[in-house]
Amino acid sequence: MNENIPPLEDIEDLADESGVKKVEESATVPVTASGQRLDQAAAELFSSYSRSKLQAWIKSGELTVNGSKAKTRDKMLGGEQLDLNAELQEQGSWKPEAIDLDIVYEDEAILVLNKPMGLVVHPAAGNHTGTLLNALLHHSPDLIHVPRAGIVHRLDKDTTGLMVVAKTLEAHTDLVAQLQERSVSREYEAISQGVMTGGGMVEANIGRHPKQRTKMAVSNFGGKEAITHYRVIQRFDAYTHIRLKLETGRTHQIRVHMSHIGYPLVGDSAYAGRFKIPKGLDKALIEKLRSFPRQALHAAQLGLIHPISGEYMEWEADLPEDMVDLLRELKDAQGPAYI
Structure with missing residues:
Protein backbone atom coordinates (compact mmCIF):
# COMPACT_ATOMS: atom_id res chain seq x y z
CA MET A 1 0.00 0.00 0.00
CA GLN A 89 -24.32 -11.26 3.20
CA GLU A 90 -24.14 -14.85 4.33
CA GLN A 91 -21.83 -16.69 1.97
CA GLY A 92 -23.74 -19.97 1.79
CA SER A 93 -26.61 -22.06 3.11
CA TRP A 94 -24.39 -24.48 5.03
CA LYS A 95 -25.49 -25.56 8.49
CA PRO A 96 -23.37 -25.63 11.66
CA GLU A 97 -22.56 -29.09 13.02
CA ALA A 98 -21.02 -30.04 16.37
CA ILE A 99 -17.87 -31.78 15.14
CA ASP A 100 -14.77 -31.83 17.32
CA LEU A 101 -11.84 -29.73 16.12
CA ASP A 102 -8.21 -30.06 17.15
CA ILE A 103 -7.39 -26.35 17.38
CA VAL A 104 -3.68 -25.59 17.59
CA TYR A 105 -3.96 -21.79 17.71
CA GLU A 106 -6.75 -19.21 17.62
CA ASP A 107 -7.16 -15.46 17.96
CA GLU A 108 -9.56 -12.84 16.61
CA ALA A 109 -8.21 -13.10 13.05
CA ILE A 110 -7.10 -16.67 12.35
CA LEU A 111 -7.57 -20.25 13.47
CA VAL A 112 -5.01 -23.03 12.93
CA LEU A 113 -6.18 -26.62 13.27
CA ASN A 114 -4.83 -30.14 12.92
CA LYS A 115 -7.19 -31.92 10.51
CA PRO A 116 -7.83 -35.62 11.13
CA MET A 117 -8.07 -38.36 8.53
CA GLY A 118 -11.49 -38.78 6.93
CA LEU A 119 -12.71 -35.21 7.37
CA VAL A 120 -13.80 -33.57 4.11
CA VAL A 121 -12.85 -29.87 4.09
CA HIS A 122 -15.71 -28.36 2.07
CA PRO A 123 -19.22 -29.56 1.13
CA ALA A 124 -19.50 -30.95 -2.38
CA ALA A 125 -21.43 -33.58 -4.29
CA GLY A 126 -21.79 -36.56 -2.00
CA ASN A 127 -20.53 -34.65 1.06
CA HIS A 128 -23.08 -32.00 1.95
CA THR A 129 -22.71 -32.41 5.70
CA GLY A 130 -20.12 -33.59 8.19
CA THR A 131 -17.36 -31.40 6.75
CA LEU A 132 -14.77 -29.12 8.29
CA LEU A 133 -16.77 -26.13 7.04
CA ASN A 134 -19.84 -27.30 8.99
CA ALA A 135 -17.68 -27.74 12.08
CA LEU A 136 -16.17 -24.27 11.73
CA LEU A 137 -19.61 -22.64 11.54
CA HIS A 138 -20.57 -24.36 14.80
CA HIS A 139 -17.34 -23.26 16.46
CA SER A 140 -17.52 -19.66 15.17
CA PRO A 141 -20.94 -18.68 13.70
CA ASP A 142 -19.65 -15.34 12.34
CA LEU A 143 -17.69 -17.29 9.74
CA ILE A 144 -20.90 -17.45 7.68
CA HIS A 145 -19.97 -13.90 6.53
CA VAL A 146 -16.51 -14.93 5.29
CA PRO A 147 -16.11 -16.71 1.91
CA ARG A 148 -16.10 -20.50 2.37
CA ALA A 149 -16.32 -19.94 6.13
CA GLY A 150 -12.73 -18.71 6.11
CA ILE A 151 -11.20 -21.72 4.36
CA VAL A 152 -8.36 -20.45 2.15
CA HIS A 153 -6.66 -23.75 1.28
CA ARG A 154 -7.52 -27.43 1.47
CA LEU A 155 -6.22 -30.82 2.42
CA ASP A 156 -7.51 -34.00 0.81
CA LYS A 157 -10.07 -35.96 2.84
CA ASP A 158 -7.52 -38.52 4.04
CA THR A 159 -4.54 -36.19 4.38
CA THR A 160 -3.93 -35.11 7.97
CA GLY A 161 -2.32 -32.00 9.39
CA LEU A 162 -2.25 -28.26 9.65
CA MET A 163 -4.63 -25.80 8.02
CA VAL A 164 -5.21 -22.08 8.59
CA VAL A 165 -8.69 -20.51 8.55
CA ALA A 166 -9.42 -16.79 8.22
CA LYS A 167 -11.95 -15.51 10.77
CA THR A 168 -12.49 -12.07 9.18
CA LEU A 169 -12.69 -10.64 5.67
CA GLU A 170 -9.49 -8.71 6.32
CA ALA A 171 -7.65 -11.88 7.31
CA HIS A 172 -9.16 -13.76 4.36
CA THR A 173 -7.98 -11.17 1.83
CA ASP A 174 -4.51 -11.13 3.38
CA LEU A 175 -4.07 -14.91 3.55
CA VAL A 176 -5.29 -15.40 -0.02
CA ALA A 177 -2.71 -12.82 -1.13
CA GLN A 178 0.04 -14.62 0.82
CA LEU A 179 -0.89 -17.91 -0.83
CA GLN A 180 -0.87 -16.30 -4.27
CA GLU A 181 2.52 -14.73 -3.53
CA ARG A 182 3.79 -18.16 -2.33
CA SER A 183 4.96 -16.69 0.97
CA VAL A 184 3.08 -19.25 3.10
CA SER A 185 5.40 -22.07 4.21
CA ARG A 186 3.84 -25.55 3.96
CA GLU A 187 5.84 -28.69 4.66
CA TYR A 188 4.61 -32.28 4.66
CA GLU A 189 5.87 -35.68 5.71
CA ALA A 190 5.10 -38.77 3.66
CA ILE A 191 6.07 -42.40 3.20
CA SER A 192 6.73 -43.30 -0.40
CA GLN A 193 7.25 -46.57 -2.22
CA GLY A 194 10.79 -47.17 -3.44
CA VAL A 195 14.19 -46.14 -2.09
CA MET A 196 15.13 -42.58 -3.05
CA THR A 197 18.80 -41.86 -3.67
CA GLY A 198 18.42 -38.27 -2.50
CA GLY A 199 16.23 -35.21 -2.43
CA GLY A 200 15.29 -33.00 -5.31
CA MET A 201 12.61 -30.90 -6.95
CA VAL A 202 9.70 -31.81 -9.20
CA GLU A 203 8.64 -29.06 -11.59
CA ALA A 204 5.80 -30.36 -13.74
CA ASN A 205 2.48 -28.73 -14.65
CA ILE A 206 -0.65 -30.34 -13.26
CA GLY A 207 -4.09 -30.42 -14.86
CA ARG A 208 -7.24 -32.49 -14.89
CA HIS A 209 -6.70 -36.10 -16.00
CA PRO A 210 -7.83 -36.39 -19.64
CA LYS A 211 -9.89 -39.54 -19.05
CA GLN A 212 -10.53 -39.84 -15.30
CA ARG A 213 -12.02 -36.48 -14.39
CA THR A 214 -11.84 -37.03 -10.62
CA LYS A 215 -8.06 -37.30 -10.86
CA MET A 216 -5.24 -34.92 -11.69
CA ALA A 217 -2.21 -35.62 -13.86
CA VAL A 218 1.05 -34.13 -15.03
CA SER A 219 0.33 -32.22 -18.23
CA ASN A 220 2.93 -31.44 -20.86
CA PHE A 221 0.48 -29.34 -22.86
CA GLY A 222 -1.26 -27.08 -20.39
CA GLY A 223 -2.21 -27.40 -16.76
CA LYS A 224 -0.97 -25.09 -14.03
CA GLU A 225 2.57 -24.59 -12.82
CA ALA A 226 3.40 -26.95 -9.94
CA ILE A 227 6.66 -27.17 -7.98
CA THR A 228 7.42 -29.58 -5.14
CA HIS A 229 10.69 -29.84 -3.21
CA TYR A 230 11.53 -33.04 -1.32
CA ARG A 231 14.29 -34.45 0.86
CA VAL A 232 14.98 -37.81 2.48
CA ILE A 233 14.41 -38.26 6.20
CA GLN A 234 15.12 -42.01 6.29
CA ARG A 235 15.49 -44.83 3.77
CA PHE A 236 14.31 -48.39 4.23
CA ASP A 237 14.77 -51.49 2.09
CA ALA A 238 11.84 -50.66 -0.17
CA TYR A 239 10.36 -47.40 1.17
CA THR A 240 11.43 -43.85 2.02
CA HIS A 241 10.30 -41.44 4.72
CA ILE A 242 10.39 -37.99 3.10
CA ARG A 243 9.81 -34.31 3.88
CA LEU A 244 8.23 -32.15 1.17
CA LYS A 245 7.81 -28.42 0.74
CA LEU A 246 5.20 -26.92 -1.56
CA GLU A 247 6.08 -23.94 -3.69
CA THR A 248 2.65 -24.06 -5.37
CA GLY A 249 -0.58 -25.60 -4.15
CA ARG A 250 -2.33 -27.59 -6.87
CA THR A 251 -4.98 -30.23 -6.24
CA HIS A 252 -3.32 -33.55 -5.27
CA GLN A 253 0.05 -31.96 -6.06
CA ILE A 254 2.31 -34.09 -3.84
CA ARG A 255 0.51 -37.31 -4.72
CA VAL A 256 0.69 -36.61 -8.46
CA HIS A 257 4.31 -35.46 -8.42
CA MET A 258 5.59 -38.39 -6.35
CA SER A 259 3.79 -40.86 -8.61
CA HIS A 260 5.17 -39.04 -11.65
CA ILE A 261 8.80 -39.57 -10.57
CA GLY A 262 8.20 -43.21 -9.62
CA TYR A 263 7.80 -42.91 -5.84
CA PRO A 264 4.03 -43.00 -5.19
CA LEU A 265 2.80 -42.65 -1.63
CA VAL A 266 1.97 -45.69 0.45
CA GLY A 267 -1.79 -46.22 0.58
CA ASP A 268 -2.61 -43.90 -2.32
CA SER A 269 -5.41 -45.75 -4.08
CA ALA A 270 -5.71 -43.08 -6.79
CA TYR A 271 -2.11 -42.63 -7.88
CA ALA A 272 -0.04 -45.60 -6.66
CA GLY A 273 -1.47 -48.28 -8.94
CA ARG A 274 -1.74 -51.91 -7.87
CA PHE A 275 -0.13 -52.89 -4.59
CA LYS A 276 3.26 -54.49 -5.26
CA ILE A 277 4.97 -56.67 -2.69
CA PRO A 278 8.72 -56.00 -2.47
CA LYS A 279 10.93 -59.03 -1.97
CA GLY A 280 11.96 -60.04 1.51
CA LEU A 281 9.11 -58.53 3.53
CA ASP A 282 7.53 -60.56 6.30
CA LYS A 283 3.81 -61.27 6.28
CA ALA A 284 3.00 -58.87 9.13
CA LEU A 285 4.56 -55.91 7.33
CA ILE A 286 2.96 -56.89 4.02
CA GLU A 287 -0.46 -56.90 5.68
CA LYS A 288 0.27 -53.55 7.38
CA LEU A 289 1.17 -51.98 4.04
CA ARG A 290 -1.70 -53.60 2.15
CA SER A 291 -4.28 -52.44 4.70
CA PHE A 292 -2.95 -48.92 5.27
CA PRO A 293 -6.22 -46.97 4.94
CA ARG A 294 -5.09 -43.79 3.21
CA GLN A 295 -2.26 -41.97 1.45
CA ALA A 296 0.59 -41.68 3.98
CA LEU A 297 0.71 -37.88 3.88
CA HIS A 298 0.67 -35.35 6.73
CA ALA A 299 0.85 -31.52 6.69
CA ALA A 300 3.50 -31.19 9.38
CA GLN A 301 4.46 -27.52 9.30
CA LEU A 302 2.70 -24.24 8.52
CA GLY A 303 4.22 -20.78 8.57
CA LEU A 304 2.72 -17.41 7.64
CA ILE A 305 2.68 -13.70 8.38
CA HIS A 306 -0.13 -12.86 10.78
CA PRO A 307 -2.71 -10.72 8.90
CA ILE A 308 -3.06 -8.21 11.75
CA SER A 309 0.22 -8.09 13.67
CA GLY A 310 2.53 -8.65 10.70
CA GLU A 311 4.48 -11.14 12.80
CA TYR A 312 5.76 -14.36 11.23
CA MET A 313 4.21 -17.35 13.00
CA GLU A 314 4.88 -21.05 12.59
CA TRP A 315 3.30 -24.27 13.85
CA GLU A 316 4.26 -27.96 13.82
CA ALA A 317 1.96 -31.00 14.11
CA ASP A 318 3.33 -34.39 15.12
CA LEU A 319 2.83 -37.33 12.80
CA PRO A 320 -0.51 -39.11 13.36
CA GLU A 321 -0.46 -42.50 15.04
CA ASP A 322 -1.08 -44.52 11.85
CA MET A 323 2.06 -43.12 10.19
CA VAL A 324 4.08 -43.51 13.39
CA ASP A 325 2.99 -47.16 13.60
CA LEU A 326 3.90 -47.80 9.96
CA LEU A 327 7.35 -46.27 10.37
CA ARG A 328 7.88 -48.38 13.48
CA GLU A 329 6.92 -51.51 11.56
CA LEU A 330 9.32 -50.62 8.75
CA LYS A 331 12.16 -50.13 11.22
CA ASP A 332 11.40 -53.29 13.18
CA ALA A 333 10.86 -55.54 10.17
CA GLN A 334 13.55 -54.24 7.83
CA GLY A 335 15.82 -51.98 9.76
CA PRO A 336 16.85 -48.71 8.13
CA ALA A 337 18.83 -49.39 4.97
CA TYR A 338 20.31 -45.89 5.06
CA ILE A 339 19.96 -42.82 7.23
Whole structure:
Protein backbone atom coordinates (compact mmCIF):
# COMPACT_ATOMS: atom_id res chain seq x y z
CA MET A 1 0.00 0.00 0.00
CA ASN A 2 1.19 3.55 -0.72
CA GLU A 3 2.71 4.98 2.49
CA ASN A 4 1.21 8.40 1.71
CA ILE A 5 -2.33 7.09 1.93
CA PRO A 6 -3.82 8.18 5.26
CA PRO A 7 -5.39 5.71 7.70
CA LEU A 8 -9.09 4.96 7.48
CA GLU A 9 -11.44 7.25 9.36
CA ASP A 10 -14.65 6.50 11.26
CA ILE A 11 -14.29 2.74 10.95
CA GLU A 12 -17.17 0.78 12.42
CA ASP A 13 -17.96 -2.92 12.04
CA LEU A 14 -21.23 -4.00 13.64
CA ALA A 15 -24.16 -6.39 13.42
CA ASP A 16 -27.85 -5.61 13.71
CA GLU A 17 -30.37 -7.64 15.69
CA SER A 18 -31.09 -9.92 12.75
CA GLY A 19 -27.47 -11.03 12.64
CA VAL A 20 -26.69 -9.27 9.34
CA LYS A 21 -23.19 -7.87 9.62
CA LYS A 22 -22.80 -4.25 8.57
CA VAL A 23 -19.71 -2.38 7.48
CA GLU A 24 -19.46 1.40 7.82
CA GLU A 25 -16.15 2.93 6.80
CA SER A 26 -14.98 6.24 5.35
CA ALA A 27 -11.73 7.38 3.79
CA THR A 28 -10.35 10.28 1.77
CA VAL A 29 -8.61 9.64 -1.55
CA PRO A 30 -5.10 11.13 -1.26
CA VAL A 31 -3.66 13.41 -3.94
CA THR A 32 -1.02 10.73 -4.61
CA ALA A 33 -3.85 8.50 -5.94
CA SER A 34 -4.82 11.03 -8.62
CA GLY A 35 -5.50 9.29 -11.92
CA GLN A 36 -6.38 5.94 -10.36
CA ARG A 37 -9.65 4.20 -11.13
CA LEU A 38 -12.16 4.25 -8.30
CA ASP A 39 -11.87 0.50 -7.69
CA GLN A 40 -8.06 0.76 -7.54
CA ALA A 41 -8.16 3.59 -5.02
CA ALA A 42 -10.81 1.78 -2.99
CA ALA A 43 -8.71 -1.39 -2.92
CA GLU A 44 -5.86 0.55 -1.30
CA LEU A 45 -8.05 2.45 1.13
CA PHE A 46 -10.27 -0.51 2.11
CA SER A 47 -7.65 -3.25 1.96
CA SER A 48 -9.66 -5.57 4.23
CA TYR A 49 -11.87 -6.45 1.25
CA SER A 50 -11.14 -8.02 -2.11
CA ARG A 51 -11.20 -6.00 -5.32
CA SER A 52 -14.19 -7.99 -6.60
CA LYS A 53 -16.14 -7.33 -3.39
CA LEU A 54 -15.44 -3.59 -3.62
CA GLN A 55 -16.43 -3.53 -7.30
CA ALA A 56 -19.75 -5.15 -6.39
CA TRP A 57 -20.35 -2.55 -3.69
CA ILE A 58 -19.54 0.28 -6.11
CA LYS A 59 -22.05 -1.11 -8.62
CA SER A 60 -24.73 -1.51 -5.94
CA GLY A 61 -24.19 2.02 -4.61
CA GLU A 62 -23.02 0.81 -1.19
CA LEU A 63 -19.64 2.45 -1.84
CA THR A 64 -20.13 6.09 -2.86
CA VAL A 65 -17.96 9.02 -3.93
CA ASN A 66 -18.79 12.34 -2.25
CA GLY A 67 -22.18 10.91 -1.38
CA SER A 68 -23.08 9.85 -4.92
CA LYS A 69 -23.07 6.58 -6.81
CA ALA A 70 -20.13 6.21 -9.18
CA LYS A 71 -18.61 3.76 -11.65
CA THR A 72 -15.67 1.46 -11.01
CA ARG A 73 -13.69 3.05 -13.88
CA ASP A 74 -14.21 6.67 -12.79
CA LYS A 75 -10.88 8.46 -12.40
CA MET A 76 -9.98 9.97 -9.03
CA LEU A 77 -8.50 13.47 -8.67
CA GLY A 78 -7.61 13.24 -5.00
CA GLY A 79 -9.57 14.61 -2.07
CA GLU A 80 -12.78 12.65 -2.78
CA GLN A 81 -14.66 11.23 0.18
CA LEU A 82 -15.39 7.50 -0.11
CA ASP A 83 -18.15 6.13 2.11
CA LEU A 84 -18.74 2.41 2.51
CA ASN A 85 -22.10 1.39 3.94
CA ALA A 86 -22.59 -2.26 3.13
CA GLU A 87 -24.03 -5.48 4.44
CA LEU A 88 -21.97 -8.66 4.54
CA GLN A 89 -24.32 -11.26 3.20
CA GLU A 90 -24.14 -14.85 4.33
CA GLN A 91 -21.83 -16.69 1.97
CA GLY A 92 -23.74 -19.97 1.79
CA SER A 93 -26.61 -22.06 3.11
CA TRP A 94 -24.39 -24.48 5.03
CA LYS A 95 -25.49 -25.56 8.49
CA PRO A 96 -23.37 -25.63 11.66
CA GLU A 97 -22.56 -29.09 13.02
CA ALA A 98 -21.02 -30.04 16.37
CA ILE A 99 -17.87 -31.78 15.14
CA ASP A 100 -14.77 -31.83 17.32
CA LEU A 101 -11.84 -29.73 16.12
CA ASP A 102 -8.21 -30.06 17.15
CA ILE A 103 -7.39 -26.35 17.38
CA VAL A 104 -3.68 -25.59 17.59
CA TYR A 105 -3.96 -21.79 17.71
CA GLU A 106 -6.75 -19.21 17.62
CA ASP A 107 -7.16 -15.46 17.96
CA GLU A 108 -9.56 -12.84 16.61
CA ALA A 109 -8.21 -13.10 13.05
CA ILE A 110 -7.10 -16.67 12.35
CA LEU A 111 -7.57 -20.25 13.47
CA VAL A 112 -5.01 -23.03 12.93
CA LEU A 113 -6.18 -26.62 13.27
CA ASN A 114 -4.83 -30.14 12.92
CA LYS A 115 -7.19 -31.92 10.51
CA PRO A 116 -7.83 -35.62 11.13
CA MET A 117 -8.07 -38.36 8.53
CA GLY A 118 -11.49 -38.78 6.93
CA LEU A 119 -12.71 -35.21 7.37
CA VAL A 120 -13.80 -33.57 4.11
CA VAL A 121 -12.85 -29.87 4.09
CA HIS A 122 -15.71 -28.36 2.07
CA PRO A 123 -19.22 -29.56 1.13
CA ALA A 124 -19.50 -30.95 -2.38
CA ALA A 125 -21.43 -33.58 -4.29
CA GLY A 126 -21.79 -36.56 -2.00
CA ASN A 127 -20.53 -34.65 1.06
CA HIS A 128 -23.08 -32.00 1.95
CA THR A 129 -22.71 -32.41 5.70
CA GLY A 130 -20.12 -33.59 8.19
CA THR A 131 -17.36 -31.40 6.75
CA LEU A 132 -14.77 -29.12 8.29
CA LEU A 133 -16.77 -26.13 7.04
CA ASN A 134 -19.84 -27.30 8.99
CA ALA A 135 -17.68 -27.74 12.08
CA LEU A 136 -16.17 -24.27 11.73
CA LEU A 137 -19.61 -22.64 11.54
CA HIS A 138 -20.57 -24.36 14.80
CA HIS A 139 -17.34 -23.26 16.46
CA SER A 140 -17.52 -19.66 15.17
CA PRO A 141 -20.94 -18.68 13.70
CA ASP A 142 -19.65 -15.34 12.34
CA LEU A 143 -17.69 -17.29 9.74
CA ILE A 144 -20.90 -17.45 7.68
CA HIS A 145 -19.97 -13.90 6.53
CA VAL A 146 -16.51 -14.93 5.29
CA PRO A 147 -16.11 -16.71 1.91
CA ARG A 148 -16.10 -20.50 2.37
CA ALA A 149 -16.32 -19.94 6.13
CA GLY A 150 -12.73 -18.71 6.11
CA ILE A 151 -11.20 -21.72 4.36
CA VAL A 152 -8.36 -20.45 2.15
CA HIS A 153 -6.66 -23.75 1.28
CA ARG A 154 -7.52 -27.43 1.47
CA LEU A 155 -6.22 -30.82 2.42
CA ASP A 156 -7.51 -34.00 0.81
CA LYS A 157 -10.07 -35.96 2.84
CA ASP A 158 -7.52 -38.52 4.04
CA THR A 159 -4.54 -36.19 4.38
CA THR A 160 -3.93 -35.11 7.97
CA GLY A 161 -2.32 -32.00 9.39
CA LEU A 162 -2.25 -28.26 9.65
CA MET A 163 -4.63 -25.80 8.02
CA VAL A 164 -5.21 -22.08 8.59
CA VAL A 165 -8.69 -20.51 8.55
CA ALA A 166 -9.42 -16.79 8.22
CA LYS A 167 -11.95 -15.51 10.77
CA THR A 168 -12.49 -12.07 9.18
CA LEU A 169 -12.69 -10.64 5.67
CA GLU A 170 -9.49 -8.71 6.32
CA ALA A 171 -7.65 -11.88 7.31
CA HIS A 172 -9.16 -13.76 4.36
CA THR A 173 -7.98 -11.17 1.83
CA ASP A 174 -4.51 -11.13 3.38
CA LEU A 175 -4.07 -14.91 3.55
CA VAL A 176 -5.29 -15.40 -0.02
CA ALA A 177 -2.71 -12.82 -1.13
CA GLN A 178 0.04 -14.62 0.82
CA LEU A 179 -0.89 -17.91 -0.83
CA GLN A 180 -0.87 -16.30 -4.27
CA GLU A 181 2.52 -14.73 -3.53
CA ARG A 182 3.79 -18.16 -2.33
CA SER A 183 4.96 -16.69 0.97
CA VAL A 184 3.08 -19.25 3.10
CA SER A 185 5.40 -22.07 4.21
CA ARG A 186 3.84 -25.55 3.96
CA GLU A 187 5.84 -28.69 4.66
CA TYR A 188 4.61 -32.28 4.66
CA GLU A 189 5.87 -35.68 5.71
CA ALA A 190 5.10 -38.77 3.66
CA ILE A 191 6.07 -42.40 3.20
CA SER A 192 6.73 -43.30 -0.40
CA GLN A 193 7.25 -46.57 -2.22
CA GLY A 194 10.79 -47.17 -3.44
CA VAL A 195 14.19 -46.14 -2.09
CA MET A 196 15.13 -42.58 -3.05
CA THR A 197 18.80 -41.86 -3.67
CA GLY A 198 18.42 -38.27 -2.50
CA GLY A 199 16.23 -35.21 -2.43
CA GLY A 200 15.29 -33.00 -5.31
CA MET A 201 12.61 -30.90 -6.95
CA VAL A 202 9.70 -31.81 -9.20
CA GLU A 203 8.64 -29.06 -11.59
CA ALA A 204 5.80 -30.36 -13.74
CA ASN A 205 2.48 -28.73 -14.65
CA ILE A 206 -0.65 -30.34 -13.26
CA GLY A 207 -4.09 -30.42 -14.86
CA ARG A 208 -7.24 -32.49 -14.89
CA HIS A 209 -6.70 -36.10 -16.00
CA PRO A 210 -7.83 -36.39 -19.64
CA LYS A 211 -9.89 -39.54 -19.05
CA GLN A 212 -10.53 -39.84 -15.30
CA ARG A 213 -12.02 -36.48 -14.39
CA THR A 214 -11.84 -37.03 -10.62
CA LYS A 215 -8.06 -37.30 -10.86
CA MET A 216 -5.24 -34.92 -11.69
CA ALA A 217 -2.21 -35.62 -13.86
CA VAL A 218 1.05 -34.13 -15.03
CA SER A 219 0.33 -32.22 -18.23
CA ASN A 220 2.93 -31.44 -20.86
CA PHE A 221 0.48 -29.34 -22.86
CA GLY A 222 -1.26 -27.08 -20.39
CA GLY A 223 -2.21 -27.40 -16.76
CA LYS A 224 -0.97 -25.09 -14.03
CA GLU A 225 2.57 -24.59 -12.82
CA ALA A 226 3.40 -26.95 -9.94
CA ILE A 227 6.66 -27.17 -7.98
CA THR A 228 7.42 -29.58 -5.14
CA HIS A 229 10.69 -29.84 -3.21
CA TYR A 230 11.53 -33.04 -1.32
CA ARG A 231 14.29 -34.45 0.86
CA VAL A 232 14.98 -37.81 2.48
CA ILE A 233 14.41 -38.26 6.20
CA GLN A 234 15.12 -42.01 6.29
CA ARG A 235 15.49 -44.83 3.77
CA PHE A 236 14.31 -48.39 4.23
CA ASP A 237 14.77 -51.49 2.09
CA ALA A 238 11.84 -50.66 -0.17
CA TYR A 239 10.36 -47.40 1.17
CA THR A 240 11.43 -43.85 2.02
CA HIS A 241 10.30 -41.44 4.72
CA ILE A 242 10.39 -37.99 3.10
CA ARG A 243 9.81 -34.31 3.88
CA LEU A 244 8.23 -32.15 1.17
CA LYS A 245 7.81 -28.42 0.74
CA LEU A 246 5.20 -26.92 -1.56
CA GLU A 247 6.08 -23.94 -3.69
CA THR A 248 2.65 -24.06 -5.37
CA GLY A 249 -0.58 -25.60 -4.15
CA ARG A 250 -2.33 -27.59 -6.87
CA THR A 251 -4.98 -30.23 -6.24
CA HIS A 252 -3.32 -33.55 -5.27
CA GLN A 253 0.05 -31.96 -6.06
CA ILE A 254 2.31 -34.09 -3.84
CA ARG A 255 0.51 -37.31 -4.72
CA VAL A 256 0.69 -36.61 -8.46
CA HIS A 257 4.31 -35.46 -8.42
CA MET A 258 5.59 -38.39 -6.35
CA SER A 259 3.79 -40.86 -8.61
CA HIS A 260 5.17 -39.04 -11.65
CA ILE A 261 8.80 -39.57 -10.57
CA GLY A 262 8.20 -43.21 -9.62
CA TYR A 263 7.80 -42.91 -5.84
CA PRO A 264 4.03 -43.00 -5.19
CA LEU A 265 2.80 -42.65 -1.63
CA VAL A 266 1.97 -45.69 0.45
CA GLY A 267 -1.79 -46.22 0.58
CA ASP A 268 -2.61 -43.90 -2.32
CA SER A 269 -5.41 -45.75 -4.08
CA ALA A 270 -5.71 -43.08 -6.79
CA TYR A 271 -2.11 -42.63 -7.88
CA ALA A 272 -0.04 -45.60 -6.66
CA GLY A 273 -1.47 -48.28 -8.94
CA ARG A 274 -1.74 -51.91 -7.87
CA PHE A 275 -0.13 -52.89 -4.59
CA LYS A 276 3.26 -54.49 -5.26
CA ILE A 277 4.97 -56.67 -2.69
CA PRO A 278 8.72 -56.00 -2.47
CA LYS A 279 10.93 -59.03 -1.97
CA GLY A 280 11.96 -60.04 1.51
CA LEU A 281 9.11 -58.53 3.53
CA ASP A 282 7.53 -60.56 6.30
CA LYS A 283 3.81 -61.27 6.28
CA ALA A 284 3.00 -58.87 9.13
CA LEU A 285 4.56 -55.91 7.33
CA ILE A 286 2.96 -56.89 4.02
CA GLU A 287 -0.46 -56.90 5.68
CA LYS A 288 0.27 -53.55 7.38
CA LEU A 289 1.17 -51.98 4.04
CA ARG A 290 -1.70 -53.60 2.15
CA SER A 291 -4.28 -52.44 4.70
CA PHE A 292 -2.95 -48.92 5.27
CA PRO A 293 -6.22 -46.97 4.94
CA ARG A 294 -5.09 -43.79 3.21
CA GLN A 295 -2.26 -41.97 1.45
CA ALA A 296 0.59 -41.68 3.98
CA LEU A 297 0.71 -37.88 3.88
CA HIS A 298 0.67 -35.35 6.73
CA ALA A 299 0.85 -31.52 6.69
CA ALA A 300 3.50 -31.19 9.38
CA GLN A 301 4.46 -27.52 9.30
CA LEU A 302 2.70 -24.24 8.52
CA GLY A 303 4.22 -20.78 8.57
CA LEU A 304 2.72 -17.41 7.64
CA ILE A 305 2.68 -13.70 8.38
CA HIS A 306 -0.13 -12.86 10.78
CA PRO A 307 -2.71 -10.72 8.90
CA ILE A 308 -3.06 -8.21 11.75
CA SER A 309 0.22 -8.09 13.67
CA GLY A 310 2.53 -8.65 10.70
CA GLU A 311 4.48 -11.14 12.80
CA TYR A 312 5.76 -14.36 11.23
CA MET A 313 4.21 -17.35 13.00
CA GLU A 314 4.88 -21.05 12.59
CA TRP A 315 3.30 -24.27 13.85
CA GLU A 316 4.26 -27.96 13.82
CA ALA A 317 1.96 -31.00 14.11
CA ASP A 318 3.33 -34.39 15.12
CA LEU A 319 2.83 -37.33 12.80
CA PRO A 320 -0.51 -39.11 13.36
CA GLU A 321 -0.46 -42.50 15.04
CA ASP A 322 -1.08 -44.52 11.85
CA MET A 323 2.06 -43.12 10.19
CA VAL A 324 4.08 -43.51 13.39
CA ASP A 325 2.99 -47.16 13.60
CA LEU A 326 3.90 -47.80 9.96
CA LEU A 327 7.35 -46.27 10.37
CA ARG A 328 7.88 -48.38 13.48
CA GLU A 329 6.92 -51.51 11.56
CA LEU A 330 9.32 -50.62 8.75
CA LYS A 331 12.16 -50.13 11.22
CA ASP A 332 11.40 -53.29 13.18
CA ALA A 333 10.86 -55.54 10.17
CA GLN A 334 13.55 -54.24 7.83
CA GLY A 335 15.82 -51.98 9.76
CA PRO A 336 16.85 -48.71 8.13
CA ALA A 337 18.83 -49.39 4.97
CA TYR A 338 20.31 -45.89 5.06
CA ILE A 339 19.96 -42.82 7.23
